[in-house]
Amino acid sequence: MTDQNVMIEISDLTKIYGLLPVLKSLDLTIYQGEFVALLGPNGSGKSTLLRLMSGLSKPSQGTIRIGGWEIPSEAMAVRAQIGMVSHKPLLYENLTAYENLNFFAKLYNLSAEVRETRIAELLRQVGLHKRADSLVRTFSRGMQQRLSIARALIHEPDVLFFDEPYTGLDQDAGDMLYGLLKDAHNTQRTIIMTTHQLQRVPQLATRAIILSRGKIAYQDNVEQLSANELATIYTQATGVASTR
Secondary structure, eight states: OTTSOEEEEEEEEEEEETTEEEEEEEEEEEETTOEEEEEOOTTSSHHHHHHHHTTSSOOSEEEEEETTEEETTTHHHHHTTEEEEOSSOOOOTTSBHHHHHHHHHHHTTOOHHHHHHHHHHHHHHTTOGGGTTSBGGGSOHHHHHHHHHHHHHTTOOSEEEEESTTTTOOHHHHHHHHHHHHHHHHTTOEEEEEOSOGGGHHHHOSEEEEEETTEEEEEEEOTTOOHHHHHHHHHHHHSSOOOO
């Protein structure tokens, strides 16, 4: 991997809430075009790490650089090159699907022509083109998740963060997300995804990182692993049986 460009560089990263250390002196390098699955039991620090990398939270100690920009001092420059899908949809319920995407596209200074093209393209990709003029408050949880994915992709970011993106998605929506993730990876975007669904990891990710008690317990290429082999590694690294 050393011939690839470094996209994310994390050094001595620590996050403490009150007296509780959630991440402990974490060192991590992620290269451009990697698809990293971030795994671990609840409370291991996965979502905290994503929040820190996206600039939504400040580290207690250590540095994070994304695309050469440092968080938190250059957080605005970092946010311009990342897209994130989190547990919360981060949508405006009293706006339509189209209006939501148009709003976020304007935040990223996309021109009117580019906005129209991107919005139409993404609404079709996530299967919401027929609901473009419907208010988000009328959407199911799964439909809101679909729109959240479109929102994260609207400005064609170099880095994508997905925090349990399959939550609330039915089989069809899950298949749609799989296709979007594969397409994004094929265009050399760097993707970090947390998930408890280990069976999806070898199909998508190039590397798995397993967190346990705020530290990296395992990391390696997983493209040649089966889901069962990964589940065994997960249990050995965390002491917790996976749900697979």
